Every structure is written in C-alpha cells, then in structure tokens.
Amino acid sequence: MPRRGLARDSLARRARPARLVRACQQVALRSGKRALRVAALRDCGRRCVYCAKPLAPETATLDHVHPLAHGGSHLPGNLVTACGPCNRLKGNLMPYEFFARNPWAGANFMRYARAVHRGLKRGARRAVSLAMAA
Numbered sequence: 001m002p003r004r005g006l007a008r009d010s011l012a013r014r015a016r017p018a019r020l021v022r023a024c025q026q027v028a029l030r031s032g033k034r035a036l037r038v039a040a041l042r043d044c045g046r047r048c049v050y051c052a053k054p055l056a057p058e059t060a061t062l063d064h065v066h067p068l069a070h071g072g073s074h075l076p077g078n079l080v081t082a083c084g085p086c087n088r089l090k091g092n093l094m095p096y097e098f099f100a101r102n103p104w105a106g107a108n109f110m111r112y113a114r115a116v117h118r119g120l121k122r123g124a125r126r127a128v129s130l131a132m133a134a
C-alpha cells in the first residue's frame with residue numbers, strides 16, 4: 001500500500017516539469033520553423049519556385065515538394081517557398097503530377113529550387129519534358 005502511494009506521488013511531481021518541457025519544445029519548434037522558412041527563402045532566391053514571383057518573408061509559404069500527405073518530410077531538402085495561390089494549386093499533388101499539369105511551374109522549379117533533393121529535381125525535369133512532348 002505505501003509503495004503504491006509513493007509511486008503516485010512521484011508521478012504527480014513529475015507531471016508539471018513534463019508540461020514545461022513540452023512548452024519549451026513547442027517554442028523551439030516554432031523558432032525552428034521560422035529558421036527553416038528563412039533558409040528556404042534564401043535558397044529559393046526569395047521567389048515562389050512555381051511562378052517565380054518575388055516573395056516577402058511575411059507572405060511566403062513553405063511548400064513540401066513531396067507532400068506530407070504522401071509521407072514527405074519536414075527536412076530542408078523537401079522544402080521550398082511558394083506564394084499562397086501556387087501552394088493551394090499544388091495542394092497534395094505529387095511533384096510529377098503537378099508538373100505534368102503545369103509545365104510552366106516545373107520550368108521555374110528547376111531554376112529556383114536550388115536546395116531541393118536531386119531526386120525531386122530529376123522527377124520535375126522528366127515530368128516537364130514529358131508534358132512538353134505530349
């Protein structure tokens with residue numbers, strides 16, 4: 001009996017620091033997100049990689065080239081900056097689907113998405129050349 005009481009006490013005592021730790025992690029994540037966006041803006045030449053429109057840091061959105069909905073990651077090699085309309089147009093499409101429908105976006109993507117994974121760029125190049133040939 002006293003043993004169980006002790007265990008409950010130590011659990012209760014641990015609860016508050018855990019919540020604090022989580023709050024700190026969220027703050028770190030948020031500032032990390034801002035750092036990611038600043039880095040992505042720099043790597044993409046401060047433009048939307050799809051329509052090549054110049055972007056201000058306040059209006060830029062982060063796009064996951066390989067969508068999160070399809071198992072894409074938050075890593076910098078999968079992140080580009082895009083304007084709101086292009087980001088909504090792309091939505092959850094895989095890059096090759098999006099570039100097959102909008103070859104103009106693929107052409108800009110190859111030019112401006114400099115820090116993106118090589119494989120994603122290769123896929124974009126293929127999709128654009130196929131769309132141009134069709």
Ligand SMILES: [Zn+2]
Pocket residue numbers: 048049050051052053082083084085086087
């Ligand atoms: Zn755009």
